[in-house]
Amino acid sequence: MADLTAPAAAAPALDVATLRKDFPLLAREVHGHPITYLDSAASSQRPTAVLDAMREYDETTHANVHRGVYAIAEEATRRFEAARVDVGRFIGAPDPGREIVFTKNATEALNLVAHAWGRTHLGRGDVVVLTEMEHHANIVPWHMLAAERGIELRWLPIDDDGRLVLDDLDNVLDGAKLLGVTCMSNVLGTLNPVADLAAAAHAAGAVVVADACQSVPHLPVDVAALGVDFLAFSAHKMLGPTGIGVLWGREELLAELPPFLGGGEMILDVRKDGFTPNDIPWRFEAGTPPITEAIGLGAAVAYLEAVGMDAVRAHEVSLTAYALDTLQARFGDDIRIFGPPDPVDRGGVLSFAFGDVHPHDVSQILDQYGVCVRAGHHCAKPLMRRLGVTATARASFGPYNDERDVDTLVEALGAARDFFA
Amino acid sequence: MPGLEDLYREIILDHYRSPRNRGELESPPAVRVEGFNPLCGDEIVVTLDVEDGVVADIKIAGTGCSISQSSASLMSAAVKGKTVDEARELIATFKGMMSIHEATLPAGATGAGDGTAAEAAEVEPEAIDVDALGELAALQGVVKFPVRIKCATLSWNTLAQGLDEAAAV
Numbered sequence: 001m002a003d004l005t006a007p008a009a010a011a012p013a014l015d016v017a018t019l020r021k022d023f024p025l026l027a028r029e030v031h032g033h034p035i036t037y038l039d040s041a042a043s044s045q046r047p048t049a050v051l052d053a054m055r056e057y058d059e060t061t062h063a064n065v066h067r068g069v070y071a072i073a074e075e076a077t078r079r080f081e082a083a084r085v086d087v088g089r090f091i092g093a094p095d096p097g098r099e100i101v102f103t104k105n106a107t108e109a110l111n112l113v114a115h116a117w118g119r120t121h122l123g124r125g126d127v128v129v130l131t132e133m134e135h136h137a138n139i140v141p142w143h144m145l146a147a148e149r150g151i152e153l154r155w156l157p158i159d160d161d162g163r164l165v166l167d168d169l170d171n172v173l174d175g176a177k178l179l180g181v182t183c184m185s186n187v188l189g190t191l192n193p194v195a196d197l198a199a200a201a202h203a204a205g206a207v208v209v210a211d212a213c214q215s216v217p218h219l220p221v222d223v224a225a226l227g228v229d230f231l232a233f234s235a236h237k238m239l240g241p242t243g244i245g246v247l248w249g250r251e252e253l254l255a256e257l258p259p260f261l262g263g264g265e266m267i268l269d270v271r272k273d274g275f276t277p278n279d280i281p282w283r284f285e286a287g288t289p290p291i292t293e294a295i296g297l298g299a300a301v302a303y304l305e306a307v308g309m310d311a312v313r314a315h316e317v318s319l320t321a322y323a324l325d326t327l328q329a330r331f332g333d334d335i336r337i338f339g340p341p342d343p344v345d346r347g348g349v350l351s352f353a354f355g356d357v358h359p360h361d362v363s364q365i366l367d368q369y370g371v372c373v374r375a376g377h378h379c380a381k382p383l384m385r386r387l388g389v390t391a392t393a394r395a396s397f398g399p400y401n402d403e404r405d406v407d408t409l410v411e412a413l414g415a416a417r418d419f420f421a
Numbered sequence: 422m423p424g425l426e427d428l429y430r431e432i433i434l435d436h437y438r439s440p441r442n443r444g445e446l447e448s449p450p451a452v453r454v455e456g457f458n459p460l461c462g463d464e465i466v467v468t469l470d471v472e473d474g475v476v477a478d479i480k481i482a483g484t485g486c487s488i489s490q491s492s493a494s495l496m497s498a499a500v501k502g503k504t505v506d507e508a509r510e511l512i513a514t515f516k517g518m519m520s521i522h523e524a525t526l527p528a529g530a531t532g533a534g535d536g537t538a539a540e541a542a543e544v545e546p547e548a549i550d551v552d553a554l555g556e557l558a559a560l561q562g563v564v565k566f567p568v569r570i571k572c573a574t575l576s577w578n579t580l581a582q583g584l585d586e587a588a589a590v
Contacts, residue, residue: 360461360486360572368425377462390462390484419429420487 014307014315016402022047022303023400033370036408041186041214041349041396042374043236046300050240053299054292065291066265066282080291083298084281090301091212091231092222093248101247101254101281102289106213107137109232109247110180112284113209114141116257117230118178121207124150127176129206131156131164131192132386133185136379138211142180156181158386162188162339169197173204181208183215183226187378187392188339189320189346191215198227207253213237217304217398218347219313229253235293239398240300244293247284254280261286304399312399316348319397323350323406330410334417338387348397351378354413357420359393365416366393371409427562428569429487432495437487442497444480446470451478452587456579458571463489467579471587476500476508481576488560488569493576495557505584512581515557519570 020026023045028035037045063073065080081097088096103109118141122128128142132155146153154172157165162185173179179201184191198208209230215221217238223231230249236242249257259266259277263286269276277283304312321343327335327350336353340346354362363375374394377384384390395409445453446468456465463485470478479501481493496515500508552558563573 358484358486358490360463360488360569364428364566364569365425376460381462384462390464419425420434 014311014399016315016400019307020400020402022049024048024051026400030370030372031368036369036371036405036412038395038397038401038405038409039372039374040217040237040398040401041394043242044217044239044398045400046239046241046296047303049303050296050299054241054296057295058292062292064288076291079298080289080294083294083301086298086301087246088248090221090305091216091248092224094224095251098280099248099251099254101249101284102294103232103245103247103284104243104290105236105245106211106232106234107245109245110137110209110211111141112247112260113230113232113249114145116260116284117207117253118142118145118151119149120258122149122151122177126151127154128152128178128180129154129156129172129176129201130180131182132158133162133164133188133190133192133380133383134180134182135186135211135213136381138180138182138209139382155382158188158190158383161341162190163345164190164192164197166193166197169200170204173201173206176201176204176206179206179208180211182211182213183221184212184218184347184349185339185380185383186214186349187351187380187383187394189214189349189351190339191219191346194226194228198229202227214347214349218316220309223248235297235300238297238300239303241293241296244290244297246297251280254284257284259286260284263287265289307399315399316397317343319401319403319406320346320348320350322403323348323395323397323409326406326410327352327413331413331417335413338392348401349394350396351392351394353389353392355417355420357416359391361420362393362413362416365419366409366412369408369412369415371412373409427565430559430562432556432559433487433491436491436494440481440490440494442480442494442501443482445482446478446480451480452583452590454579454583454586455483456575456582458485458489458575460568460571461486463572463575465489465493465576465579467493467576467583469580469583469587471505471584474505476503476505479580485575486569486572488563488572489575492560492573495560496576496580499555499557500580505588508580508584511554511557512577512584514554515560515577516574518554518558518561519564519574 025045061072061075063076065077084100085096088100093099128151145151159165181192181197183194194210201208207229210228212231212233216233232247234245266278266283266286267275268278334355338351359375363373366373376391448468451468451470453468465483468480479497481497560573563569
């Protein structure tokens with residue numbers, strides 16, 4: 001776990017005031033107030049560098065990839081494949097050109113694992129272990145497989161601080177074929193001890209699929225250090241565009257998997273009596289891929305690397321600490337913030353219950369002050385049931401947020417409390 | 422820009438703070454129906470006694486935001502003691518009020534369809550007599566906040582289902 005939570009003491013401080021200028025949307029107003037965007041866990045805003053890279057590609061280079069022999073088609077293919085390698089290097093992939101699969105989003109990446117790996121490795125009575133804090137994207141594909149193939153789902157519970165309870169880990173993993181775990185909860189912010197879990201799962205003979213949607217955008221991630229087998233994340237939560245997600249898989253595991261979707265691009269040969277699938281990673285990329293979006297994701301990676309993921313993490317730990325302190329100082333027992341109390345154990349995601357005011361109503365009042373937070377079950381209904389709520393309000397940070405954003409949130413929450421008092 | 426006062430009218434806040442007909446009737450004999458808002462996780466339970474074609478009693482349970490709770494409370498007060506036909510008419514009128522503006526919204530702006538628009542099409546907008554809705558008219562402002570329409574209609578869809586089940590018994 002040290003790889004995720006070690007304090008980035010040496011990281012240079014983030015110059016948020018300067019960085020904010022890179023994000024055009026943050027200059028707008030909402031209902032007469034400057035926007036306070038606190039929903040990066042749902043989707044982050046994009047810097048000009050990403051928007052420009054996509055536009056420049058479209059204006060100068062666009063053609064379909066892996067097809068034409070003409071100059072711009074070759075350039076487009078080269079740039080698309082270069083983005084793949086950049087993304088792979090960003091997460092420490094040993095063989096980035098072969099281990100990075102572009103998908104529609106992280107949900108599709110997890111479905112790919114359930115479909116291609118699950119259908120070839122799981123049968124009646126086989127066990128898949130999930131945690132109580134998983135996003136629906138890492139639950140429902142396994143439910144579907146359970147209904148289809150009769151596999152058994154087991155659950156790793158959480159404690160009241162939103163941490164995984166690992167006392168019974170060996171028993172839960174006994175006989176398991178797969179462990180699905182989120183690196184960082186999209187509700188609680190909890191950073192899970194993924195490296196330890198992966199080691200235990202491997203000892204039990206299970207492969208590990210990690211949902212890294214909330215970790216890759218906010219802290220340094222190294223798949224080799226994590227020791228997982230598959231890792232899924234999404235571009236639009238890491239300053240990139242919508243429409244593209246990523247599945248990283250160990251080369252030797254990907255190489256033996258059958259295709260996911262069928263069509264163009266994923267084949268070497270098609271005959272009347274069958275087909276021969278392409279090599280990895282293209283085997284899993286049927287049809288024309290999100291090319292412009294891959295260019296945008298590559299630019300987002302370059303942007304994050306220039307800022308420095310250690311700096312992003314250090315900034316968000318400091319901002320989370322400020323938010324926890326400020327919210328508790330102002331509202332005391334009227335606010336119940338879910339997840340680990342120590343900011344070093346968590347990411348910049350604060351889900352909370354606010355007195356008797358329903359999250360929808362909290363969010364509605366906050367909107368009047370230009371404050372954007374999410375209200376709902378956050379695609380984590382098993383977790384909501386464990387917490388004993390139907391919904392929470394959630395404020396989440398990106399590298400562009402600062403203490404002023406937290407202050408605005410606190411003021412707007414004060415107004416919400418007064419309104420419903 | 423619609424203001425908060427359009428959404429949170431005093432009557433709404435009153436019904437939210439002091440919900441009427443709260444609880445559950447014993448079922449059976451009461452018909453018990455659950456409604457869910459998949460967007461936000463809100464849940465509502467409507468139990469109702471229908472005797473001789475009249476909604477003799479109705480109770481509301483479950484959790485939700487001020488709009489869904491007050492709408493349910495207002496609904497329970499409005500249909501209690503009414504005939505089933507009158508209750509159905511009120512449902513159609515209420516959903517018509519909620520869909521006048523819905524029809525002018527971009528497609529999909531109200532989220533996953535639950536038949537609201539299709540059912541509401543039975544009522545022509547000009548035929549809706551908002552005055553006949555009495556206190557329920559306070560919820561009219563909700564249509565200016567598209568994502569909240571589902572909150573307001575949740576209990577009404579659940580009641581409609583309950584009336585259907587009561588008729589089937």
